[in-house]
Amino acid sequence: MVSESKHNLTHLDQLESEAIFIMREVAAQFEKPVLLFSGGKDSICLVKLAQKAFWPAKIPFPLMHIDTGHNFPEAIEYRDWLVKEVGANLIVRYVQDSIDKGTATEEKGPNPSRNTLQTVTLLESIEEFKFDACFGGARRDEEKARAKERFFSHRDEFGQWDPKNQRPELWNLFNGKKQKGENFRVFPISNWTEMDVWQYIYKENIPLPTIYFTHRRDVVFRDNMWLANSPHITLMKGEEIQNKIVRFRTVGDMTCTGAVESTASTLEDIIQEVASARVTERGSRADDRRSEAAMEDRKKQGYF
Amino acid sequence: MEIQEKEQPIDNAAYLNMDLLRFTTAGSVDDGKSTLIGRLLYDTKSIFEDQMEAIEEASTKKGKGYVDLSLLTDGLRAEREQGITIDVAYRYFATPKRKFIIADTPGHIQYTRNMVTGASTANLAIILVDARHGVIEQTCRHSFIASLLQIKHLVVCVNKMDLVSFSEEVFQKIKTDFENFSATLNIPDIQYIPISALLGDNVVEHSANTPWYKGASLLYTLENVHIANDRNHEDARFPVQYVIRPQTEDFHDYRGYAGTVESGIFKPGDDIVALPSGFKSKIKTIDFNGKHLDIVHPPKSVTFTIEDNIDISRGDMIVKENNQPQVSQDVELMVCWLSDKKLTLNGKYAIKHTTREARCVIKEIKYKVNINTLEEIKDNFEIGLNDIARIVIRTTTPLFFDSYSKNRATGSLIIVDEGTNVTVGAGMII
Ligand SMILES: Nc1nc2c(ncn2[C@@H]2O[C@H](COP(=O)(O)OP(=O)(O)O)[C@@H](O)[C@H]2O)c(=O)[nH]1
Numbered sequence: 001m002v003s004e005s006k007h008n009l010t011h012l013d014q015l016e017s018e019a020i021f022i023m024r025e026v027a028a029q030f031e032k033p034v035l036l037f038s039g040g041k042d043s044i045c046l047v048k049l050a051q052k053a054f055w056p057a058k059i060p061f062p063l064m065h066i067d068t069g070h071n072f073p074e075a076i077e078y079r080d081w082l083v084k085e086v087g088a089n090l091i092v093r094y095v096q097d098s099i100d101k102g103t104a105t106e107e108k109g110p111n112p113s114r115n116t117l118q119t120v121t122l123l124e125s126i127e128e129f130k131f132d133a134c135f136g137g138a139r140r141d142e143e144k145a146r147a148k149e150r151f152f153s154h155r156d157e158f159g160q161w162d163p164k165n166q167r168p169e170l171w172n173l174f175n176g177k178k179q180k181g182e183n184f185r186v187f188p189i190s191n192w193t194e195m196d197v198w199q200y201i202y203k204e205n206i207p208l209p210t211i212y213f214t215h216r217r218d219v220v221f222r223d224n225m226w227l228a229n230s231p232h233i234t235l236m237k238g239e240e241i242q243n244k245i246v247r248f249r250t251v252g253d254m255t256c257t258g259a260v261e262s263t264a265s266t267l268e269d270i271i272q273e274v275a276s277a278r279v280t281e282r283g284s285r286a287d288d289r290r291s292e293a294a295m296e297d298r299k300k301q302g303y304f
Numbered sequence: 305m306e307i308q309e310k311e312q313p314i315d316n317a318a319y320l321n322m323d324l325l326r327f328t329t330a331g332s333v334d335d336g337k338s339t340l341i342g343r344l345l346y347d348t349k350s351i352f353e354d355q356m357e358a359i360e361e362a363s364t365k366k367g368k369g370y371v372d373l374s375l376l377t378d379g380l381r382a383e384r385e386q387g388i389t390i391d392v393a394y395r396y397f398a399t400p401k402r403k404f405i406i407a408d409t410p411g412h413i414q415y416t417r418n419m420v421t422g423a424s425t426a427n428l429a430i431i432l433v434d435a436r437h438g439v440i441e442q443t444c445r446h447s448f449i450a451s452l453l454q455i456k457h458l459v460v461c462v463n464k465m466d467l468v469s470f471s472e473e474v475f476q477k478i479k480t481d482f483e484n485f486s487a488t489l490n491i492p493d494i495q496y497i498p499i500s501a502l503l504g505d506n507v508v509e510h511s512a513n514t515p516w517y518k519g520a521s522l523l524y525t526l527e528n529v530h531i532a533n534d535r536n537h538e539d540a541r542f543p544v545q546y547v548i549r550p551q552t553e554d555f556h557d558y559r560g561y562a563g564t565v566e567s568g569i570f571k572p573g574d575d576i577v578a579l580p581s582g583f584k585s586k587i588k589t590i591d592f593n594g595k596h597l598d599i600v601h602p603p604k605s606v607t608f609t610i611e612d613n614i615d616i617s618r619g620d621m622i623v624k625e626n627n628q629p630q631v632s633q634d635v636e637l638m639v640c641w642l643s644d645k646k647l648t649l650n651g652k653y654a655i656k657h658t659t660r661e662a663r664c665v666i667k668e669i670k671y672k673v674n675i676n677t678l679e680e681i682k683d684n685f686e687i688g689l690n691d692i693a694r695i696v697i698r699t700t701t702p703l704f705f706d707s708y709s710k711n712r713a714t715g716s717l718i719i720v721d722e723g724t725n726v727t728v729g730a731g732m733i734i
Binding site for chain 2: 008009010011012013014015016017018020021024025027028051052053054055056057058140141147148166167168169170171172173174175177178179190191193195196199202203268271272275
């Protein structure tokens with residue numbers, strides 16, 4: 001038996017319990033939930049929490065990955081390993097399919113981002129499977145527009161988010177009632193900070209995709225950050241490929257996720273680096289820097 | 305303002321041992337709430353360079369001669385454009401002692417609704433008072449809401465002390481006024497701190513400008529306020545959230561009841577009763593992530609297995625045989641109305657109480673509260689947005705509850721409009 005006799009739970013235990021509570025609430029209140037799996041550390045944490053929430057049963061909902069086609073191969077490799085490891089069902093839907101169908105149009109330019117197109121494929125997939133609740137790994141500390149986000153975020157039948165029409169959330173009473181065609185985005189780790197996520201990964205010893213750790217990589221300096229060289233970016237005049245020792249703070253599209261120069265090779269190293277970081281992790285995403293209200297616009301259209 | 309470098313490498317062992325304090329901030333418009341929160345975030349080094357650059361830019365655009373820390377906590381674009389804030393926003397910071405979650409509830413028309421929402425999960429409330437204006441109607445209102453929501457700790461921050469020359473008399477007068485009026489409120493712990501959110505006096509460090517003030521700084525107070533005993537450790541309550549039945553080879557007959565321990569303590573071997581059936585049994589194991597725990601405290605999410613094969617499902621409650629909640633279909637409560645659509649007497653609504661759902665009819669409106677004077681209004685029963693009233697409801701199935709003052713988790717419920725599915729009321733059972 002494990003002694004848990006400490007009177008007060010630590011903050012991380014409380015956050016964990018809160019997240020598990022939310023996940024069970026969704027499993028109970030909704031008919032077809034799905035966990036949106038991006039391959040990043042936040043959604044990896046969600047998978048861990050879901051395992052704990054339903055142990056000894058398997059996770060009672062599928063994971064879904066919206067594949068932009070611009071993913072880091074290491075992230076895909078990790079995804080396939082994880083799904084096997086936890087025995088989850090994985091659904092993959094491709095942005096390329098939406099482009100081929102003509103429902104999404106590729107951006108022009110030297111590093112076309114498919115982040116906005118992801119929304120189209122996501123909404124099409126929600127429609128296809130009739131999902132009524134989608135778990136996301138977003139946190140309120142990530143960005144200003146998220147600070148007021150609910151745990152249960154209501155979306156209308158067009159998948160849109162109306163900041164003026166969100167339900168107040170009191171105590172731990174979550175109202176998931178909805179009309180036909182409407183759905184919810186649910187964010188179990190809303191109250192976690194970037195540091196909480198890292199500490200949890202450390203405490204639970206959760207394996208991560210290798211790109212979070214230091215490695216050598218061909219990169220190009222653009223928009224004030226190091227972008228990975230890949231078949232998806234076109235070199236512009238004056239740009240040159242350099243080989244650097246880097247790691248990534250987030251896992252996103254290869255075309256817009258900036259690398260940081262770092263020699264952090266362990267979780268402890270990363271935690272020290274995060275603790276002394278002077279730029280938010282979103283600061284290393286090109287698409288968020290396009291405008292101050294970028295995130296808010298994408299949210300309204302149904303992106304997470 | 306200089307960007308601060310975070311030099312301190314973090315201590316993992318300490319971080320994993322931190323405890324959590326949730327607090328809410330209240331004050332009327334321009335009392336300095338945004339500035340204070342910005343100051344706390346800034347002084348605890350919770351602001352990143354890109355965020356700082358963004359607010360520096362915004363401050364310059366607005367023609368401010370200094371970096372306006374209040375811009376840090378300013379939210380959605382529509383609000384930015386209108387220059388108002390309309391909702392509850394959550395902010396985070398940590399010191400080596402504690403992690404903090406701030407429910408930032410900016411003052412405006414919908415203020416009561418927002419503050420009730422923010423206060424529902426808070427351990428502590430900061431009430432801001434402008435030193436130049438003293439205790440005003442809003443101060444009373446905010447304190448009343450804090451007491452209604454059973455917040456056990458209040459910190460009255462007398463702000464803008466720099467504008468009254470850090471005068472002890474001004475501070476003392478406000479303190480006395482507040483003490484006089486708050487005597488009727490049921491708040492066990494009230495502290496008073498003279499501060500300047502703008503300049504930082506007594507926010508993190510004790511200020512040399514207030515040598516007459518012998519108390520602690522605000523941050524020290526937040527770090528050290530004792531909250532461990534605020535939780536109800538007496539009345540063991542476990543609302544069943546979800547039934548886990550793996551039906552795999554290894555766990556063929558496993559039937560686990562998943563939920564969160566809302567209050568009290570459970571151990572394997574405890575004699576329990578399942579409500580509403582009244583069937584008795586014993587806790588066999590308390591499972592969490594493949595381990596059996598020998599004791600569990602609130603608010604931990606776990607899974608119980610029990611000795612006997614009795615029928616328990618979501619919405620039921622597992623309690624101890626010798627300590628049971630009230631069971632009734634007639635429930636009296638204080639309600640805060642959250643919607644533009646008025647409460648209808650004899651109207652039918654859906655409710656959520658613990659993990660239980662039911663329908664209810666509003667049987668009686670006893671009185672409405674004038675939240676500025678705390679008087680009971682008995683000649684006007686129109687309950688609209690931001691109103692607080694005492695009502696009686698009858699539910700379709702019995703609820704298992706404790707009074708809100710004894711137990712926040714089993715004493716609270718929400719009222720949902722059956723047409724729109726919107727949460728329209730927040731109820732606290734008497
Ligand atoms: N002199 C002085 N001004 C302050 C202080 N705190 C806030 N202010 C100013 O009061 C105004 C309103 O502050 P703000 O934080 O926006 O108030 P809120 O509406 O409560 O969020 C701003 O111009 C602040 O700079 C203080 O301690 N001293």
